[in-house]
Amino acid sequence: xxxxxxxxxxxxxxxxxxxxxxxxxxxxxxxxxxxxxxxxxxxxxxxxxxxxxxxxxxxxxxxxxxxxxxxxxxxxxxxxxxxxxxxxxxxxxxxxxxxxxxxxxxxxxxxxxxxxxxxxxxxxxxxxxxxxxxxxxxxxxxxxxxxxxxxxxxxxxxxxxxxxxxxxxxxxxxxxxxxxxxxxxxxxxxxxxxxxxxxxxxxxxxxxxxxxxxxxxxxxxxxxxxxxxxxxxxxxxxxxxxxxxxxxxxxxxxxxxxxxx
Numbered sequence: 001x002x003x004x005x006x007x008x009x010x011x012x013x014x015x016x017x018x019x020x021x022x023x024x025x026x027x028x029x030x031x032x033x034x035x036x037x038x039x040x041x042x043x044x045x046x047x048x049x050x051x052x053x054x055x056x057x058x059x060x061x062x063x064x065x066x067x068x069x070x071x072x073x074x075x076x077x078x079x080x081x082x083x084x085x086x087x088x089x090x091x092x093x094x095x096x097x098x099x100x101x102x103x104x105x106x107x108x109x110x111x112x113x114x115x116x117x118x119x120x121x122x123x124x125x126x127x128x129x130x131x132x133x134x135x136x137x138x139x140x141x142x143x144x145x146x147x148x149x150x151x152x153x154x155x156x157x158x159x160x161x162x163x164x165x166x167x168x169x170x171x172x173x174x175x176x177x178x179x180x181x182x183x184x185x186x187x188x189x190x191x192x193x194x195x196x197x198x199x200x201x202x203x204x205x206x207x208x209x210x211x212x213x214x215x216x217x218x219x220x221x222x223x224x225x226x227x228x229x230x231x232x233x234x235x236x237x238x239x240x241x242x243x244x245x246x247x248x249x250x251x252x253x254x255x256x257x258x259x260x261x
Contacts, residue, residue: 042072045111052109066092067102075142077115077123138178177258191254192235200225200256207253215254218244225259
């Protein structure tokens with residue numbers, strides 16, 4: 001299941017016959033024309049929005065409706081700046097605040113939701129009625145991929161009931177490296193490129209004897225696994241249960257590879 005999802009991340013958009021935003025079927029084949037068509041789904045959502053606006057006595061300006069229409073052309077996760085740039089390229093001049101106001105309105109009306117993962121974002125995504133999904137987050141480029149896995153959901157429910165907890169809902173985020181970043185960066189990279197929360201194995205040092213001794217005095221050696229805790233100032237890593245601070249210049253000389261979990 002996960003391999004199919006990762007393969008899908010590498011694939012080109014599939015044309016269903018009506019638009020270019022439709023997903024592959026579960027068996028990996030393209031959908032029939034109009035089947036699972038996001039273009040038709042987004043049109044229904046626009047009709048829902050217009051009906052809700054009428055019911056609540058609200059109204060949107062022509063520019064705000066253009067923002068709505070542009071949001072409805074995209075399926076996936078997007079930022080306010082991304083949407084603003086798309087509109088500006090079409091000579092629709094809008095500010096980030098204007099886009100954010102419209103997206104927040106769509107969230108209030110149940111047509112979108114705001115997502116923040118690992119302190120990154122916010123992203124906005126469509127909130128399709130009856131749909132539930134989890135996320136994969138690339139800790140290199142920040143790419144977000146949606147996925148569904150019924151067996152995973154059942155395992156989570158079983159775990160909750162084992163502790164006498166009646167589950168109502170759950171959200172799962174898998175942190176890792178997307179295929180593009182994996183092929184671009186390879187297995188080895190400087191410690192400075194590792195995201196907070198990621199565990200890596202030290203494979204080499206770029207530097208002479210003095211650098212190696214300095215790192216050794218800090219308890220850092222080749223073959224050791226460390227976890228990056230923070231990158232706000234000096235890079236903070238957990239080494240054998242203790243926190244160690246590394247300046248960015250020194251951390252750049254520490255070569256690591258991801259640790260599979």
